[in-house]
Amino acid sequence: MCLSTRIRASLSTFSSTQRRCGTASSAPASTVAATTSAPVDECTLGTHNCHADATCVDSNPGVGFSCNCNPGYQGNGTYCEDQNECERSPCGSHTTCANLVGSFQCDCMSGYERLNETSCTDINECTVGVSGCSDICNNTDGSFVCDCPAFFKLDVADNKTCVAARSCDTSNPCSPSDVSTCAVTDSGYSCGCNSGYKLADGSETLCVNVNECATGENNCDPTLGMCTDNAGSFSCSCKAGYTGAGTIGACTDVDECTAGTAVCDTNADCVNTVGAYTCSCKTGYKSIATNGTGFPGECKEDRLLPFGANAGDLSVAGSVTSDKTSSLINVPDGLPLFGGRLCDTLYVLENGVVVATTLKETQDSVAKTIYRHPTTDEAAFGDPVCAVFAPFWADAVVGGDYPSKVWYHSYQRNSGSDNMMLERINDAVSSSGMTGFNATFVLLVTYETMAMAGETARDDLETNTFQGGIATDGVHTIAGAIYEDGGMQWDPQITDSNLVNGKWPAFVGIVVKSGNGSLVVVENENSRMKTKLANGAKDCSGTNVYCMDSRAVDGVWTQADDNADNWINPRKWCSDWYNAEPAYTTFSSPVPCPLTKAHADLDTRFIAASDVSTGGRACYEQNDGSSFTDGGNNLCCYGDSDGAFKLNNKEMSGNVHRYARSSQNYQDHDVKPKQYCCQDTSSSYCSMYFEKRPMISTEGYEAPQQSAGAGDPHITTLDGFSYSFNGYDEYQMASNTSDAPRVFQMQGRTKLADVEPGKQPLATVFSALAVKQPTNDVQIYLDTAGTSVDIYVDSTAYTHAGIEDGSDDDFSDGRFQLVKDAGTSAVIGVKAIFTSGISVEVKAGLGMLTYAVSMTPDMKSKLTGLLGNFNGNNQDEFYWPNGTAVSFSNATNPPEDELFEWGQSWALRTTGDSTLFSVYPTGKNAATYGNSSFTPLFFDLDTMFPNATDKARAISVCGGADKKECLFDIALTGNEAVGAAAAAALDAVASSNAALSNIPPVFNVTSEIRATVGQEYGLQLEATDDGSVTISVAQGPGSLNGSNYYTWTPSDTSNNTIQFLATDDVGASTSQTPDVTVCACQNGGTCNFDTTLTARSSGFAISTCNCQLGFVGDYCETDYNGCSVTPCYPGVNCTDAVAPLSPGAKEYTCGSCPAGMVGDGESCVDLNECLLASNDTNVHQCKNATCFNEAPGYRCECLSGYSMMADNRTCVDIDECSTGADNCHADATCTNTEGSFTCACNTGYSGDGTTCSDIDECQTNNGGCDRICSNSAGSYACSCDVGYRLLDDKHTCQDIDECAGPNHGCKQFCTNTAGGFACTCKEYYTLASDGKSCEPSVSCSNDTTCTQLCAVINGTEVCDCNAGYNLDSDGITCNDFDECANAANNSCDPTNGQCTNLPGTFNCSCSTGYEIEAGGGTLCDDIDECQTNNGGCAQVCTNQGGSFACSCNAGYLLSSDGKACDDIDECSLGTDTCSHSCVNTGGSYNCSCPDGLKLDLTMKNCIPESQCLVKNCTPSDIASCAVINNVETCLCADGYQANDTMCVDVNECETMCKGTNQQCNNTMGSYMCSCVAGFVQTTVNGSMACEETKAFSGSIRITSVSFSSDLADKSSSAYKTLAASVKSSLDKMYSSELGSDFQSTTVTGFTNGSVVTAYTVNLVSNSTINSTSLASALQAAVQAGGAGGFSFDASSITVADIDECAGENNCHAQATCANTEGSYTCTCNNGYTDNSASGAKSGSTCEATSTEEAASSNTLAIALGVTFGILGLAIVMAILVMVALKSKKGTATINPEHPE
Secondary structure (H helix, E strand, O other): OOOOOOOOOOOOEEOOOOOOOOOOOOOOOOOOOOOOOOOOOOHHHHOOOOOOEEEEEEEEEOOOEEEEEOOOEOOOOOOOOOOOHHOOOOOOOEEEEEEEOOOHHHHHHHHEEEOOOEEEOOOOOOOOOOOOOOOEEEEOOOOEEEEOOOOOEOOOOOOOOOEEEEEEOOOOOOOOOEEEEEEEEEOEEEEEEEEEEEEEEOOOEEEEEEOOOHOOOOOOOOOEEEEEOOOOOEEEEEOOOEEOEOOOEEEEOOHHHHHOOOOOOOEEEEEEEEOOEEEEOOOOOOEEOOOOOOOOEEEEEEEOOOEEEHHOEEOOOOOHHHOOOOOEEEEEEEEEEEOOOOEEEEEEEEOOOEEEEEOOOHHHHOOOOOOOOOOOOHHHHOOOOEEEEEEEEEEEEEEOOOEEEEEEEEOOOOOOOOOHHHHHHHHHHHHOOOOOOOEEEEEEEEEEEEOOOOOOOOOOOOEEEEEEEEEEEEOOOEEEEEEEEEEEOOOOOOOOOOOOEEEEEOOEEEEEEOOOOEEEEEEEEOOOOOOOOOOOOOOOOEEEEEHHHHOHHHHHHEEEEOOOOOOOOOOOOHHHHHHHHHHHOOOOOOOOOEHHHHHHHOOOOEEEEEHHHEEEEEEEOOOOOOOOEEEEEEEEEEEEEOOOOOOOOOOOOOOOEEOOOOHHHHHHHHHHHHHHHHHOOOOHHHHHHHHHHOOOOOOOOOOOOEEEOOOOOOEOOOOOOEEEEEOOOOOEEEEEEOOOOOOEEEEEEEOOOOOOOOOOOEEEOOOOEEEEEEOOEEEEOOEEEEEEEEEEEEEEEOHHHHHHHOOOOOOOOEEEEEEEOOOOOOOOEEEEEEOOOOOOEEEEOOOEEEEEEEEEHHHOEEEEEOOOOOOOOOOOOOOOOOOOOOOOOOOOOOHHHHHHHHHOOEEEHOOOOOOOOOOOOOOOOOOOOOOOOOOOOOOOOOOOOHHHHHHHHHHHHHOOOHHHHHHHHHHHHHHHHHHHHHHHHHHHHHHHHHHHHOOOOEEEEOOOOEEOOOOOEEOEEEOOOOOOOEEEEEEEOOOOOOOEEEOOOOOOOOOOOOOEEEEEEEEEEEEEEEEEEEEOOOOOOOEEEEOOOOOOOOEEEEEEOOOOOOOOOOOOOOOOOHHHHHOOOOOEEEEOOOOOOOOOOOOOEEEEOOOEEEEOOOOEEEEHHHHHHOOOOOOOOOEEEEEEEOOOOOOEEEEEOOOOOOOOEEEEOHHHHHHHHOOOOOOEEEEOOEEEEEEOOOOOOOEEEOEEEEEEEEEOOOOOOOOOHHHHHHHEEEOOOEEEEEOOOEEEEEEEEOHHHHOOOOOEEEEEEEEEEEEOOOOEEEEEEOOEOOOOOOOOOOOOOOOEEEEOOOOOOEEEEOOOEEOOOOOOOEEEEOOOHHHHHHOOHHHHHHHHHHEOOEEEEEEEEEOOOOOOOEEEEEHHHOOOOHHHOOOOEEEOEEEEEOOOOOOEOOOOOOOOOEEEOHHHOOOOOOOOOEEOOOOHHHHHHOOOOOOOOOOEEEEEEEEEOOOOHHHHHHHHEEEOOOOEEEOOOOOOOEOOOEEEOOOHHHHOOOOEEEEEEEEEEEEEEEEEOOEEEEEOOOOEEEEEEEEEEEEEEEEEOOOOOOHHOOOOOHHHHHHHHHHHHHHHHHHHHHHHHHEEEEEEEEEEOOOOEEEEEEEOOOOOOOOHHHHHHHHHHHHHOOOOOEEEEEEEEEEOOOOOOOOOOOOOOOOEEEEEEEEEEEEOOEEEEEOOOOOOOOOEEEEEOOOOOHHHHHHHHHHHHHHHHHHHHHHHHHHHHHHOOHHOOOOEEEEEOOOO
């Protein structure tokens, strides 16, 4: 029975989900057999044979069932097919029938709409607005016909739109022109509108949109549809909850439940309703919503079993001053626990604990152990306590005003209604997978709304509600815990320093004192753990004991025993597995393991299993796993260092596993059974496991055999016969016989050997090999360099890199391994390992290939070819391809010429076998490769060397005259390396074959060593072998004497593994590792080797002890301690009370609560400042914030819409609108409110402010436009057709009188019309074909003297003139009429235009910034320059009448060019609002904070990351306190340093501004460097320097800026920003005029008068420019347009010399100052010597002449001079403060942003 698991219990049902079993303790779980006799319901079980489209009906369970085809299907139920309902014509008229799977559908024909499911009716397209007729619509049955009014006709293109029968010619009075048509009528014209438009009320010319949705002229479903008006049309859609076209009858209900759009609680079912849906909590869940719905968050599990007074429960009487218990509750037949212990009674504690004891029910008066705080200390669980069952073990309080209640109820079998509860438990256990459990007793304890000890009783107290249950059937005991969904609310705040060993004081699990004396602790993974959020609150996403309701939604049920059904056998689970598991031979055919690791390494039937090669062992598995039907394999394991086979070592040996190790089945059916069965590896259950998963031995192992080929081919057959063969062709090296167990074919290709220059090749070498086993053609070629190989599989090349990185290292039949040179790591070959275990290794070098073949023994006698027949006899290797044995003249040493003939018979061209090779040298193929007539040199030691010296040298290199192959290779190639390499290759194979044939020693040792601490243990060891054997202790303690007698005296119970090793004379070893059991009983305890203290681990276990009375512990080592039950709060000192104790006395005394906590030492909680009275000195200080308790202290979290100040206590309103924290739409306006904000859509948009959509004003009355309305985002615009001008109201279109202008072209009369004009002629003239010229009705003679026109009038030729001319008094000459002479005679714009007279006409033009209006008029419209390249402005362009102006975004200033925008460096100017550090950015700046501080939500002020609780830093405006590295630290603003808790100013002048002619002025929090009078500040190599200068004062008035009071405040942002911008303009203008004479300007102030700027201008010291020239230069620059973004008054400019002697100068007190133009001089007085520093102004330092008389007479004068000098200097420095830059923030820089 799987009893260590977790189940879900509810009031009505239990989950039937099968769960995988697990155990959290060292004790195993067991299994009870399932029994059932219920009738079979095939329909429910799914065992019926009904068709998928049929319904199974089991009307009589246990007897039978029936199958009925579903509606829409026909058949006998076991077979159902779709029924074609359309064959019976179910649909009415005007419909078509469509058969569907299991149903049908009636669809309406065109022109009809659905009346019901089967009928359709005519659509009146005319009334529902879908006809598309622009004017008249006549409905017909199933259709409609369009018609037009008089003077219009239907457009043949669509037969719907009415077009003019005769269009208006010269003008179009109808508008908008794109949706209107003008037709000529008998009386003038008539306007028609397109479909979806109509003439506006009261208008005969304006077409406006028809709102079909408002008029009802639409076919949208009136109930389920929605109509949306569009320009000239409308659209239909379905309401939410419906889908379809939206037209009448076309909306169908959306089943949100099946569509997946419904959003219900995860524990609720979706219920579709018409047009919507609702959610209903599933069975086993309850709704917390007032209306009982199950939307997200509304369903909670109804987990708890019935409890309370109504359920017949008893309660534990509570007391706030002491812990109370229930009476002893008797457990019939006892309570079985771990180790076979039976306990008698239970009692309930208020702290979430149920205690099991050996006390009898009659011993209720005996003092009961109180478990207040969790502990797993073994000393706490002495007799009579057997176990503690803890659904939630934590210090709680009952009684007083606390809501806590503890209910308990014991249920027993055959006690009437109790059986119902027992059956519920049985069903729950059974449905969870633990079948067969039949409880006879249950104690159910309910902890309802439990309060945490130490908390204050109050209404909003966080409480816990949960249940604990202990159930037994007399054999097994189950402890359960169920947590109310959402009922675990505790969230204690405890500092890490007050946690003992990092454990939180709440335990979930069981603690059992086992029958063997051990303490079994089964602790839930969440127990004593709390994952915290950053603010200390519990985080239920991680392990958390305070979140058990969400961490253990199924409850936690733990088996508290290790008993089997017939007694306390912990391995029933193993038995069930054993009985269910088939014999391993049914799913596997493992082969014997290789004898040693060396065998395994050489035997490619096995592959290293690196994933299990751990702990000092190396494991291998069968390369071919095809005999394992379920994907498993067999592991053979060896000592990693000694190579010995791990024989019968249940932990280290390998064994058969049924399933692939990468599968879950392997974990469930191979790993887990071993875990259960072999927890104690010495048990019979472990043997049962190994019966089903045997450890395969080496018995019957037969090693593979290797064959090799090297040099001028020297071949060693698989049976070990060596010969040489030098054919030049492709050969069959080996081929399987027809009765072979597998396909194997190997072919070799040779080429002529490389020889010394001048020699003729008389031998060949291998150049390619190919293997097929069984399907792939694996081909390996010598590369062109002769040093490596090329690899192909079925003509596909495999790269070395692909094999190296594993991306291309396998093929269908096997895998590749690269072979590398040991010295250079270069790839020299490859090994192909086939799944069967056959392998072929090919290496390249010296222009040839060598190979080694490892052949599995099952291929013996199943091969033919050059490798022999592999039958174990190397004397019968040679057979002709036809199977006939070869007869050599010398059978034991066949002559080479005879061998050559035999070898040639295996050429592919001879055998007729198809080649496996696909790559050939250029010009060669299978048919042409090689030379069958090639005859090599045959071995003759006496003749094949040219001289005796070469012969002797070769014998020396090869190691003897018997090394035939080596000698032969040297003789043929002249290359000693070839011979040596061939010999080495053949020797390597010979060594491998020798290793494979060796058998390790036979070594038998006892299976278990039982030793006692302090006593000697002895054992005689023996081993046998065909050679000498050495026995050693390979691992572990103890020693061997000369006769191999082993002794060991354990000193303690340390885990020891003892390994003995027997090694033969060639290094093969046999290992034995017996189990080790050690006893270490104390104080008279006796050893019980038959029962171990813990499960055997690595073969080691500790014996249990039978203790003397009065002692407890694993080794009887512990005396009872009164404080062992942890009665005091964790970490509080507990003093044991010495027995005997008086009645009622406590067994302990508790010390004080830990720092930061309050209580009596037994119960302690963090001081909760949030709950204190407002007059308490420790009450929280949160403002506009919510207080949350923390440990230590508390935290304030701002209410929504507020931001925390630096004190981390006070919250101020956040202006979400300015910080961008609002969620207003981009087309909405945000308005800040206290703690919040509002959003309102901008004009031209509609919505709620968070969502805004554009209003199409044109759809309503054409937007009020006379003619054309164009919608745009958030607005619209009216425009006019040609011939009209838009008036200033931007809506009205005024007809342009073209006749008043110069462009109508009429030669005589012009008549204005609406939107146009018409030309007419005088009497006696007719209009010419061009429509403008006039021709006389009767022409004059050709010799007429008229200068322009002439017509015969009443027989007389009369002269006339065209328009624009006057007939002269001579009646002949036409004189031009000057229309411009009088404004009344022309139509040019009188304000922004000009008139130019032309012969016969005039021309209108516009002033700069204006252009002639569109539409044919002559007035002037302003040109919007901003529409073209933004007017050249870098950022903002603002159009103005006839001009435009550039401006900049916030954070930028307009540059001196009037277009570019220069970034304002707010940080340097000091205009930022950062409380600490400032970093300039383009157009703005960012604030940052030092370590320990963070930015608040304003992103300007720095507040502590972690608030201080003790330290108070001052002054508050510049000091902050933060916790850094757990230390409360005062942090100061820049320019201050902390002196303990106070921030004091840093005097930077002590170290700064030390350069020549520099002076420093310290300020609070900063300082200023400046130059002395007569010098100006410059930068040299990035550092400040003072350069000699000429300085003048000046002033200039700015007319483009208005004065404000903040411009008089030099510390204001407005002053600093404007000063920087004006300085930039002044610098640019002066520099452009003065060139190299100019140094810089400095703005010194602003005064009213627009804005009058005072400034200083500096010139180089040798400049000759005077103040008058300076004024003139600046006037010239202003007049030249160099003022950039400013408008300066050039006439206001004044420049004057500065009299430094009257003000600030650097002359010494004993020097005389003389003013000069732009500067001054200093001269030391008589009796003083100039001692000024180099580079300083002369006279800045004067020293008295060094005589006593001079000193005496001048003492007073010097004193007075120094005094007044210092005073003067101080005054000077104060003035300099006003103009110097703050070094703290750097130098202000202006970075231009140029327009693109």
